[in-house]
Amino acid sequence: MTRALLWSRGAVSLIFVLALWQAVALSGAVPAKFFPGIPAIIDGARQMIATGELPRNEILTLGRALTGLVLASVAGIALALLSDASPFFDRGFRTISSLLQPVPPAAVVPMAIFALGLGIKLYIFIILLVSIWGPYLNGAAALRAVPREQILTGRMLGLSPAAIMFRIKLPAAMPQIFAGIRYAAAVSLIAVVVAEMLAGRDGIGFLLVRKSFSIRIPETYALMFVTMFNGVLLALLVNLARRVLTGWHVRQTGASK
Amino acid sequence: MNDTTILEAVDLRKAYGHGLQRMPILDGIDFRVRKGDFVSVVGPSGCGKTTLLMALAGLSQPDTGEVRFRGQPVTQPPQGLAVVFQDYSRSLFPWKTARENVIFAMRDTAQKTRQERRDRADELLAAVGLKEFAQKYPWQLSGGMQQRVAIARGLASESDLLLLDEPLAAVDAQTRADMQDLILELAQRFDQTCLLVTHDVDEAVYMADKVIVLSRRPTSVATEIPVDLGKRRDQLATREQPGFLHARHEVMERIRSYRSQMAG
Amino acid sequence: MNDTTILEAVDLRKAYGHGLQRMPILDGIDFRVRKGDFVSVVGPSGCGKTTLLMALAGLSQPDTGEVRFRGQPVTQPPQGLAVVFQDYSRSLFPWKTARENVIFAMRDTAQKTRQERRDRADELLAAVGLKEFAQKYPWQLSGGMQQRVAIARGLASESDLLLLDEPLAAVDAQTRADMQDLILELAQRFDQTCLLVTHDVDEAVYMADKVIVLSRRPTSVATEIPVDLGKRRDQLATREQPGFLHARHEVMERIRSYRSQMAG
Amino acid sequence: MIPLRKPADYAPILMPLIVVAIWALAAASTSSPLFPGPAKVAQAIWHNFSTIMVQLGATLTRVVIGFAVAAAITVPLGIMLGRLRIIGQLFEPVMDMLATLPPPAIVPLVMLFAGTGDAAKITMIAFAAAIPLLMNTYEASKTQNEMANLVARSLRLSRFETMLRVDLPAALPMIATGVRMAVAAALLVSVTSEILLATDGIGVFLQRQQENFQIAGGLAGIFFISLTGLVVNTLILAFEKRWLFWHYRAQEDAK
């Protein structure tokens, strides 16, 4: 029973959110014109599917988000490793990251466009600026907390610092790094959509702006639900990767109950 | 320096904490271990045995004094060294199975191919009684089983110097006896020098060519007691030999003196 | 049911894993403990002693069978229970000092005010030989010291039922003897029922009114050996009594039978 | 014996200086008003200092309230979801769904219910800060040391007490990391929400500078947002040093 429930929890959650939405819509607390019910939203989605614009842009956005996530994860983990290897870099980059982290992408767009143009470089910049921090911060914290005995085991075996890093610290830190990657998955979707809104010509974010500027409210909300669906999809992928890479941990913590 | 000396501790001192918190632990440790010898170390809980072992292994630096391995000062873990840590539950890698944990230690060994290493690991796991558990993760094993995996890992490296920190604390008497013989056998086969920290005086004497008794904190070497029982040991016969009983008595005597201090 | 029975295990069974991986561990455990009794449990490494203790404490559910405490089925840790876990290095809270760890267990005790609890904790820490270490964090203590903090914490709760899972595995022989007497003394003072898992047969007999010997996996009660030595025990005298030697012999005998199986 | 100053002690100043130097070089080589160098930004800071301070005050007030609301809700919630495994797992996807909503896209929604005033902005900020806090707290309490929980259970701690006295301290290191991300997210979203809804705040300042092509002025504003981030992070670092040292001990002798 619970097993079946857990297997379909993505669907359960989606239904839960949709039901909640519909309940608010039906309650009449806000005008239906600005808060349309689920049927109207589905209708909007159907129209966008019929014209092909939804699938086309969805693929673009998902592809970008996935690329962004991979980039942000790899870069974030690389920075975390670097921080762990060098106290100098650690202290210095900590300052830099504190300074960069709260910079809103919207605020640097003209400068960014000037330096990077309107193409793929701009997307990558915005995505990295926003989503690198989860893997980096969680990774750096996790690497610092690896049990002493495990590191000593590596040293005693005569492993080089690099080998200790990649064969002991990294696997030990993986579970917590994945917590960061999971956040990065959500954030990279946000970043892609925001980038598409600010500078884009296609993708879900662009469509979102276009639809709201042509006063197609149900479509706008349909796109919001698409974004949420993307969030679940990406989280699913992250969980899959987590199972492959840190299956031991999933089972260990799962088994203890 | 004797030319068969392989490991040497010279006036090791170490304190933890700073200022008022400062607590001297090792207070001038001196001893030598000859190549191929089996040395047991006994001492009261918290006297600094683990601290000493870490310094010998080059895993931590003493405040003053020096460790020499094959005549060279030790600052890094030297080639040809293996340690079985006291905290078994933390020293195994939770993301590796028992077998993988053992294979991990085979770096400079004769087994080169994957299959050879696997076979050797399984052989060692069987020797510690964990044949059926090769595929289990550490957290699927009982405390004593984890400790035996740690021993198998220590033995797998076939190092010249093997440091064992209470490796049998969590196993039952029978298993313990078996493990003792296993360690002795392999030590002889690979001509290993061993240093064993233990709380079991019988074990200390049974295994060793020499027992080092440490004093209470601040710690120094209280006495070194040679054990003259030859290289072949037997769980029944050896323990009944006069040499055994004599050495055991001497170690006990020495240890007993802690008691009065303890109460204070 | 005897009306002085306080703890009862009825046909406990437990397996780990599913499908092909399934491995039965407890295979029908039955025994009773009378109020105020001290019971030792011995059994080979990995046979399921910890698993059994968890079930007795209500910390995990057996697959079938039942644990009864004061006649009530146990599904949750019952009131008046304390456990000293085998994995001492993990069971202490790293964010609390030794003293705070001990105070943490004083929930239903006589000490109510902060100062009383503090004093009581310090008293217990002194009793386990850690007077000067009350302010240290667990990771600043040696293995044996951590284990003694865990014991102090177990004793602090002054519970009716105390479950001890190899509580003395990491301490030296002298400290061990002291701890044994400490545990016995407090158990009598607070009229505690105790269940002690240990690998040391001497310890099992010295402490107990009854020794439960477990078989190899799949595990059941191989035999129960009563120990008739009265409530007052003495490290020297008791160990020389014929009753002691007799019980010790019987337990040993029983355990010895594992050996042949082990090799296989 | 221990040198008072290690090279790493200078890193927090040195590394940003290197970055600034690279920036200055890049800016000098393009010499466009759309890509001002550090000197121009310094000038802009000088000119706009008082305006920025006033606007930053308005922004930070909202950030503090929004963050406090988020923390008060998500930390207990995260621990609870981590402990009540089934419910937690069931609602994980809801978490993922909400986490993915881009702030500009939810502005219209929030506005429908909360209007255009401070309430709306604070809601947005709280929402943004809640996500990393919730995720890290949830992960931390889901995956934490089970021994600690066994101890708590054997001591018959109530669910609530266990959460407060065992789960919370054990999860604190990861929560602290979550806080770092949440503070950044809160600052970031407060600016975004001000660009879209506001009447005052540093976001208004930024947008005005941007519309006027005062890029240097905009960066001056961003500089103060960044500085806020740095101050908060320094506080968190101090907190970690003071209260979470037990978690990071591996550092000392096992490098």
Added chain:
Amino acid sequence: EPVKLRLTYLMADLILPVLVARDAGDYERAGIDLEAIEGQSGPAVVAALASGEADLGYSGSIPPINARLNGVPIKLVMTLGHEKAPDMMLTGFISTQASGITDIQGVRGHRIALNANGGLCELAWRDHLSAAGIKWSEVQPVVLPFPQVEAAMQQGAVDAACLINPFQASVMHNPEIGAKRIAAGMLADLSTPGLSDVIYTTDKYAAEHAETIRTFGEVTVAARQRLQADPDALIAAAEKYVGLTPQAAADVTLAVVRDDVGMDLTEVQKLLDAMSRAEMLSSPITAEDLAGTTAK
């Protein structure tokens, strides 16, 4: 072979002729290979131009003026649309029934919506308010993107708003709001035409490619005239490129007062004066500095 021309634009009604002409192949026939890239804000369009990503930019007239003021070397080269009283008014000021505001005087003390700080609506509000003798500090401005205004008005979150189409029409059609148009036009005085949307380029491009810009202007004018003459085609274009619903598309008009797309320096000066009055001009600038007259 055709000359490559890259245009970055904001999506709006006045750019429709360009898009229609491009898809009809008009530019190609005139020897221009037009690549039209959509941008999402005035500053973004300017940045694309400055970085060399685009040759021409299209947006409202304020962003390029601000850019020039701050040293970005760009020049206005074409006017795509105008406002002129009484019927060519793109910008409208709408109040809600609930607010009780009936004229521009009534705005005093109320919450008014504008689309961005330092943008078109701010200039419009300031110009109209100062003409009516109301100080900026006497109103409560709220920044709201156009799409959110209608909901905000219906929910009572703002009392009056500056709007352009299609949002203006949508609000006017909403019976719940009971909207009233209390004023119109970006500038208060529209007795002479006021500059609306413009095309601009860098000084360098203007000097080197005058011919291409002129050709682009000629093709655009021709396409615009065709669309003006055919309302159905205009509606179809609005549906196709902007994505409007048919009802909303019906309200689209092309505000054109002249047959050519050349710059008129007096119009530029009029806008600059208004910006100066509204204190939105950080330093003085002349119309000659700002506008080229390449295209006619």
